[in-house]
Amino acid sequence: MSADIFARVQGILDAIQSEKIENVTELEAFRIKYVGSKNEIKSLFGEIKNVENDRKKEFGQLLNDVKQAAEEKYEALKTTLEEASGNNSGSDIDLTSPCEPMPSGSRHPVSIVLNRIISIFERIGFTVAEEREIEDDWHNFTAMNTPEDHPARDMQDTFYLKDSTTELLRTHTSSVQARIMTAQKPPIRIIAPGRVYRNETISSRSHCQFHQVEGLYIDKGVSFADMKQTLLYFAREMYGEQTNIRLRPSFFPFTEPSAEMDVYWGLNNEDDYRITKGTGWLEILGCGMVDPNVLINCGIDPNEYSGFAFGMGIERQAMLQFKITDIRQLFENDTRFLKQFSGVI
Ligand code: DAH
Numbered sequence: 001m002s003a004d005i006f007a008r009v010q011g012i013l014d015a016i017q018s019e020k021i022e023n024v025t026e027l028e029a030f031r032i033k034y035v036g037s038k039n040e041i042k043s044l045f046g047e048i049k050n051v052e053n054d055r056k057k058e059f060g061q062l063l064n065d066v067k068q069a070a071e072e073k074y075e076a077l078k079t080t081l082e083e084a085s086g087n088n089s090g091s092d093i094d095l096t097s098p099c100e101p102m103p104s105g106s107r108h109p110v111s112i113v114l115n116r117i118i119s120i121f122e123r124i125g126f127t128v129a130e131e132r133e134i135e136d137d138w139h140n141f142t143a144m145n146t147p148e149d150h151p152a153r154d155m156q157d158t159f160y161l162k163d164s165t166t167e168l169l170r171t172h173t174s175s176v177q178a179r180i181m182t183a184q185k186p187p188i189r190i191i192a193p194g195r196v197y198r199n200e201t202i203s204s205r206s207h208c209q210f211h212q213v214e215g216l217y218i219d220k221g222v223s224f225a226d227m228k229q230t231l232l233y234f235a236r237e238m239y240g241e242q243t244n245i246r247l248r249p250s251f252f253p254f255t256e257p258s259a260e261m262d263v264y265w266g267l268n269n270e271d272d273y274r275i276t277k278g279t280g281w282l283e284i285l286g287c288g289m290v291d292p293n294v295l296i297n298c299g300i301d302p303n304e305y306s307g308f309a310f311g312m313g314i315e316r317q318a319m320l321q322f323k324i325t326d327i328r329q330l331f332e333n334d335t336r337f338l339k340q341f342s343g344v345i
Helices: 002-018 024-035 040-050 053-084 109-122 137-142 175-183 224-239 270-275 292-297 314-322 335-341
Strands: 134-136 167-169 188-197 209-219 245-252 255-264 281-290 306-313
Touching: 002 040, 002 053, 024 040, 024 053, 040 053, 109 188, 109 209, 109 224, 109 314, 134 137, 137 167, 137 175, 175 188, 175 209, 175 292, 209 224, 209 281, 209 314, 224 245, 224 255, 224 281, 224 306, 245 281, 255 306, 281 292, 281 314, 306 314
Parallel strands: none
Antiparallel strands: 134 167, 188 209, 209 306, 245 255, 255 281, 281 306
């Protein structure tokens, strides 16, 4: 009897030692058979009572050896298989711990507003025209019907390039009108976003660089009513469906008649009184019918074609929409300021 049982245990030990394990499924079967809570070796401990007294100790020792051999083989195989599959869950790296937070970027408020404006006009068939920031006198002023003695040409307002009286940093995106009209035939329907420069003292309200969006529409029979309707559409898309606009007579050398457009902002709180100077209205853009002289300067026959143009500043609209009180914040690239726009598109 005793010899039998010794042989059985020895058989199990041999089986454990010779077992070939190549994958996790086989390893799991091995674990259940020899290491798990209902393993074969455990049941043999119950056989000790059937072993002759003088061999009980020897038997117990043998069972312990088998148990230990099974556990050691299991642990060794587990490590080998995990390393082979690149699974490091047994190592110090905790794959379930949360990752390092990745700071997400944000769009610049000027870009946010610019993109909104572009998308509104693109929906009604305007295409984006981008042009140079270093311009010449002709495209920036002369073609735009701004006579030689106009105050806007004064050295105080315009940055001329070093040693040049004709090369300058464009003072408005209206120069793109001249670029496009001299290069393309009507119909023309463009918006021109971009940076402009003026030799102004930097303060909380003005800067020597800022952004504008220019609009130009030239075709046969374009009227002031077309302009008004286009700008009303823009205002409602930008500031809400119920937004009202008003056009006030104004003057620009390159448009005749000229107007400035206000949107009704409202007078709901103290801030509204301050930013609208108590009127409830905010000036958003300048506009008008393209002056026939501008068309002639650019080689377009004013008897055949007419058109409207408009120009608006971006910073001011960004400041209104995001309640920014100092324009300089838009140029400082302070991440504490910029990260407030994270997620805004
Ligand atoms: N260029 C003007 C400015 O910088 C804005 C402007 C007014 C543009 C009327 C236009 C326009 O196209 O028609 O203040």
